[in-house]
Amino acid sequence: MKLAVVEGDGIGKEVIPEAVKVLDALSLPIEKVPVEIGYGKWKKTGYAITDEDIETLKNCDCILFGAVTTPPDPEYKSVLLTIRKELDMYANIRPVKPLAGITGVTGKSDFNYVIVRENTEGLYSGIEEIHDDVAYTTRVVSRKGSKRIAEYACKLAKMRNNNVTIVHKSNVMKSDKLFLDVCQQTAESGDVNYSDTLVDAMAYYLITYPEKYDVVVTTNLFGDILSDMSAAHIGSMGLMPSANIGEEHAFFEPVHGSAPDIAGEKIANPVAAILSIKMLLQWYGYNNEASLVERSVNYTLNKGIKTPDLGGEYTTEELGQAVIDSINSQ
Amino acid sequence: MKLAVVEGDGIGKEVIPEAVKVLDALSLPIEKVPVEIGYGKWKKTGYAITDEDIETLKNCDCILFGAVTTPPDPEYKSVLLTIRKELDMYANIRPVKPLAGITGVTGKSDFNYVIVRENTEGLYSGIEEIHDDVAYTTRVVSRKGSKRIAEYACKLAKMRNNNVTIVHKSNVMKSDKLFLDVCQQTAESGDVNYSDTLVDAMAYYLITYPEKYDVVVTTNLFGDILSDMSAAHIGSMGLMPSANIGEEHAFFEPVHGSAPDIAGEKIANPVAAILSIKMLLQWYGYNNEASLVERSVNYTLNKGIKTPDLGGEYTTEELGQAVIDSINSQ
Ligand SMILES: CC(C)[C@H](C(=O)O)[C@@H](O)C(=O)O
Ligand SMILES: CC(C)[C@H](C(=O)O)[C@@H](O)C(=O)O
Numbered sequence: 025m026k027l028a029v030v031e032g033d034g035i036g037k038e039v040i041p042e043a044v045k046v047l048d049a050l051s052l053p054i055e056k057v058p059v060e061i062g063y064g065k066w067k068k069t070g071y072a073i074t075d076e077d078i079e080t081l082k083n084c085d086c087i088l089f090g091a092v093t094t095p096p097d098p099e100y101k102s103v104l105l106t107i108r109k110e111l112d113m114y115a116n117i118r119p120v121k122p123l124a125g126i127t128g129v130t131g132k133s134d135f136n137y138v139i140v141r142e143n144t145e146g147l148y149s150g151i152e153e154i155h156d157d158v159a160y161t162t163r164v165v166s167r168k169g170s171k172r173i174a175e176y177a178c179k180l181a182k183m184r185n186n187n188v189t190i191v192h193k194s195n196v197m198k199s200d201k202l203f204l205d206v207c208q209q210t211a212e213s214g215d216v217n218y219s220d221t222l223v224d225a226m227a228y229y230l231i232t233y234p235e236k237y238d239v240v241v242t243t244n245l246f247g248d249i250l251s252d253m254s255a256a257h258i259g260s261m262g263l264m265p266s267a268n269i270g271e272e273h274a275f276f277e278p279v280h281g282s283a284p285d286i287a288g289e290k291i292a293n294p295v296a297a298i299l300s301i302k303m304l305l306q307w308y309g310y311n312n313e314a315s316l317v318e319r320s321v322n323y324t325l326n327k328g329i330k331t332p333d334l335g336g337e338y339t340t341e342e343l344g345q346a347v348i349d350s351i352n353s354q
Numbered sequence: 355m356k357l358a359v360v361e362g363d364g365i366g367k368e369v370i371p372e373a374v375k376v377l378d379a380l381s382l383p384i385e386k387v388p389v390e391i392g393y394g395k396w397k398k399t400g401y402a403i404t405d406e407d408i409e410t411l412k413n414c415d416c417i418l419f420g421a422v423t424t425p426p427d428p429e430y431k432s433v434l435l436t437i438r439k440e441l442d443m444y445a446n447i448r449p450v451k452p453l454a455g456i457t458g459v460t461g462k463s464d465f466n467y468v469i470v471r472e473n474t475e476g477l478y479s480g481i482e483e484i485h486d487d488v489a490y491t492t493r494v495v496s497r498k499g500s501k502r503i504a505e506y507a508c509k510l511a512k513m514r515n516n517n518v519t520i521v522h523k524s525n526v527m528k529s530d531k532l533f534l535d536v537c538q539q540t541a542e543s544g545d546v547n548y549s550d551t552l553v554d555a556m557a558y559y560l561i562t563y564p565e566k567y568d569v570v571v572t573t574n575l576f577g578d579i580l581s582d583m584s585a586a587h588i589g590s591m592g593l594m595p596s597a598n599i600g601e602e603h604a605f606f607e608p609v610h611g612s613a614p615d616i617a618g619e620k621i622a623n624p625v626a627a628i629l630s631i632k633m634l635l636q637w638y639g640y641n642n643e644a645s646l647v648e649r650s651v652n653y654t655l656n657k658g659i660k661t662p663d664l665g666g667e668y669t670t671e672e673l674g675q676a677v678i679d680s681i682n683s684q
Contacts, residue, residue, distance in 0.1 A: 094525070102525065129562045130459055130586075147493065152528045157498070159529035163477065163491040193575065195424070195432065198482045199489035223575075227583035228591060231561060232459045245523065245553075249579060253557035256460075261558060 025054045025308065028084040032062040034282025035292035035340075036090020042294035042344030043088060043301045049348045050305075050313050057084055061103055062092035063282075073103045078110050086274040086304060090297065091282035104277075105150075108143055113270035114169065115176045116141040116244075117303070118251040118279065120234070120258060123295070124326035126334060128259040135234035135257055138180060141247025142173040142203075143268055148244045165199040165243065167206055174210035176269070177241035181216045187238035190220040191246055203243055227253060251279070262292075262333050265299035267307065274307050276300040293331040294344045295321055320350035355384045355638065358414040362392040364612025365622035365670075366420020372624035372674030373418060373631045379678045380635075380643050387414055391433055392422035393612075403433045408440050416604040416634060420627065421612035434607075435480075438473055443600035444499065445506045446471040446574075447633070448581040448609065450564070450588065453625070454652035456664060458589040465564035465587055470510060471577025472503040472533075473598055478574045495529040495573065497536055504540035506599070507571035511546045514568050520550040521572035521580065533573055557583060581609070592622070592663050595629035597637065604637050606630040623661040624674045625651055650680035 027047075031040040047054065059080050066072040072095055081087055092103050107113075118139045127133055151162035181188045190207040192200040204220055211218035221229065223246045230237065230250060234257055242250065255261040264279040278296030286292060298321055305314035324346045330336025331343055338346075357377075361370040377384065389410050396402040402425055411417055422433050437443075448469045457463055481492035511518045520537040522530040534550055541548035551559065553576045560567065560580060564587055572580065585591040594609040608626030616622060628651055635644035654676045660666025661673055668676070 105526070129462075131461065132459075147523070148526055154528050154532070158494065158496040159532045160495075161493040161527045161529040163493060164488065165491075166488040168487070193477075193578075196435070196478055196575075197491045198484050199491040202484070202489045224578045224582035225591075227557065227579050228585045231583060231586040245526075246579075248523075248554045249557050249576075252554035253561060253583065255558045256561040261555075 026057055026084040027054050027304075028057045028059050028081050028087040030059050030061050030087060030089045032090035032282060033064055033093040034091060034284050034287035035280075036062070036092065036282055038287070038290060038292045038340045039278060039294040039297035040088065040090040042340060043297035045344055046298050046317060046347055046351065047301050049351050052310060052313065054308075063095050066095040066097070072100065073106060078107070081107065082111060082273070086276065086307065088300065088304060089275055089277040091278065091280065093282040093284060105148065107275060108268055111270055111273040111275065112144065113268035113273055113275055114142065114144045114172055115269040116143040116247060117267040117269060118254070118264060119303075120251070120254040120264075123258065123263060124322035125328070126259045126263070126325060128255070128257045130231060130234070130257050132234055132257050135237070137234060137237035138184070138239050139247055139251045139254065140173060140177040140180060140239055140241045141251065142169060142243050144244070145169045146244030163197070163199055165203050167202060170203045170206035171210060173241060174207040175214075177207070177239050178211055178214040178216045181239040182214070185238040186216055188216050188218040189226075189237055189240045190218060191223050191226045191240060191242035191250065192220060193223050195222060200243070207241060226250065230254065231256065255279070260293070260333055263295050263299075265296050265303050267300070267303045269307070274304070276304045290339045290341065291332050292340050293333050294340050295325070298344070298347055316351055316354060317347075320347045320354070323350045356387055356414040357384050357634075358387045358389050358411050358417040360389050360391050360417060360419045362420040362612060363394055363423040364421060364614050364617035365610075366392070366422065366612055368617070368620060368622045368670050369608060369624040369627035370418065370420040372670060373627035375674055376628050376647060376677055376681065377631050379681050380646075382640065382643065384638075393425050396425040396427070402430065403436060408437070411437065412441060412603070416606065416637065418630065418634060419605055419607040421608065421610065423612045423614060435478065437605065438598055441600055441603040441605065442474065443598035443603055443605055444472065444474045444502055445599040446473040446577060447597040447599060448584070448594060449633075450581070450584040450594075453588065453593055454656035455658070456589045456593070456655060458585070458587045460561060460564070460587050462564055462587050465567070467564060467567035468510060468514070468569050469577055469581045469584065470503060470507040470569055470571045471581065472499060472573050474574070475499045476574030493527070493529055495533050497532065500533045500536035501540060503571060504537040505544075507537070507569050508541055508544040508546045511569040512544070516546055517568035518546050518548040519556075519567055519570045520548060521553050521556045521570060521576055522550060523553050525552060530573070537571060556580065560584065561586065585609070590623070590663055593625050593629075595626050595633050597630070597633045599637070604634070606634045620669045620671065621662050622670050623663050624670050625655070628674070628677055646681055646684060647677075650677045650684070653680045
């Protein structure tokens with residue numbers, strides 16, 4: 025098993041090493057392949073990512089990714105979007121679950137849902153027509169793309185509470201009528217309970233009644249918005265892990281960015297990166313190890329070992345080490 | 355001055371009469387023109403809205419609108435979208451401000467921002483191409499459309515705290531680069547303070563730090579999502595008024611729908627409709643009367659006169675009457 029490790033830029037270089045140490049503490053047969061991608065590389069070579077890098081990534085089963093800073097280049101194409109596309113990772117998965125001892129602005133603590141976001145089409149098609157006075161972006165919804173994400177969501181729901189909420193805007197866009205139909209049919213034939221909600225109302229409901237949701241499936245940009253919004257329950261964008269999953273590859277990444285403002289200060293919160301390891305372990309099928317990592321993160325936070333973003337005074341390394349200590353003591 | 359009054363369907367028929375009584379209590383020289391539009395009309399005639407209705411609306415300066423139920427017709431075109439388009443009402447305005455004695459799930463009470471949503475283009479273009487296996491919706495961003503909404507936002511900011519936040523997704527869509535550029539230039543040349551935020555991050559920030567925002571300007575569907583989401587601060591979608599504004603016409607409407615589940619029970623909350631009257635008065639330039647209405651609503655709610663959605667036991671009419679009593683006593 026081969027894992028590509030991309031630290032990237034900024035705090036990516038600080039949180040990924042902690043996540044890797046956590047992985048190492050579990051002594052699993054996973055070979056790590058470091059890959060340099062991002063702004064740092066762009067400064068040196070003029071490229072943020074090369075075809076060769078993509079080949080390397082394709083030769084690994086999965087990828088642990090920190091964050092990259094956007095180079096000041098008007099022609100820059102997002103490294104993240106390039107990787108998602110090249111490796112056809114069609115499902116973007118963001119679990120939204122409380123962490124011990126931390127509440128978000130909503131004060132809620134009884135939620136546990138997952139956003140399953142279609143990750144290859146919608147408004148991310150890249151099909152645009154730009155004129156001086158008007159610009160067009162084509163939103164693409166395909167039956168195939170909708171079907172595979174619907175199937176992913178239903179499979180996941182089966183392992184959880186068997187409930188899928190389909191989020192769309194089919195009262196305005198016929199393209200979402202296709203998405204809705206396909207999702208409904210898939211849930212129906214898979215014996216999964218389902219309902220559907222308009223994206224505008226969903227933004228309100230998901231903040232107000234998060235406890236009602238299990239698996240939320242939606243198109244690319246709606247998933248992007250609803251998942252960042254969900255950080256308001258968790259307490260910080262710096263605590264959310266994510267996975268990008270395809271038939272052959274998977275990619276695990278903290279949701280936060282490279283945070284140039286605090287990079288180098290060694291105070292970045294490594295929890296999102298460490299929980300991305302948890303998702304990676306689940307993907308590999310190491311379910312006990314995945315639970316162990318999650319339990320150890322919660323145990324550590326609950327003891328008050330927190331970085332400054334959570335009001336604590338611990339460093340990135342200290343929090344990482346505390347999680348490892350907790351793992352080792354179990 | 356001529357005001358078209360469209361009760362529409364469901365609770366539209368219950369809340370609009372209360373709003374009209376509030377308007378009547380102010381004895382202003384405004385002539386009311388009742389217009390039947392919606393599902394009820396569709397059942398009788400096969401049309402939810404006719405060309406003649408649109409002519410009538412165009413012959414009025416502005417419109418007070420309740421809510422319509424969607425007829426079970428696959429070819430149905432939204433009455434709301436038709437009216438926005440036909441009357442070219444390009445600015446959709448949703449103030450987000452706390453009401454006395456009510457807090458939303460976020461527990462916040464120090465926010466006061468307005469969402470200014472482009473109301474004629476974006477993903478609401480109606481330009482779609484639907485095949486069996488794939489569907490395309492064209493997102494349209496024009497320089498002209500962006501400019502007039504940016505100008506509206508800046509003008510509004512000048513009357514408030516002179517601060518505009520531009521919300522976009524220009525890291526993924528070049529169409530939003532146009533929107534962002536035009537908004538920045540407009541704010542720059544109008545001497546309005548501005549910053550910009552990606553829509554995904556904004557969903558998180560707006561829930562977490564609502565007190566930081568003054569005027570939020572964005573494209574059509576992002577505005578749709580962020581404004582419904584903002585009901586989480588207010589406490590209920592049933593408390594939010596809105597305005598749709600064009601060069602020649604304006605349209606005022608509670609954000610809630612026709613709520614068939616409680617229609618006929620006389621318990622619908624009339625506050626959103628009454629606050630829509632406040633916005634209408636502002637548009638006409640009756641600023642003192644607008645403040646009087648808002649003050650009276652807050653006074654009434656603060657006394658605990660609430661409909662069941664707010665945990666009270668008052669009826670629609672009782673709440674409406676209490677607001678009128680408060681107006682009359684000042
Ligand atoms: C950085 C950006 C292109 C990306 C996206 O929009 O998908 C990010 O917001 C995310 O959610 O991973
Ligand atoms: C009913 C629907 C077409 C409408 C919209 O999407 O604009 C509504 O959600 C709104 O915000 O007024």
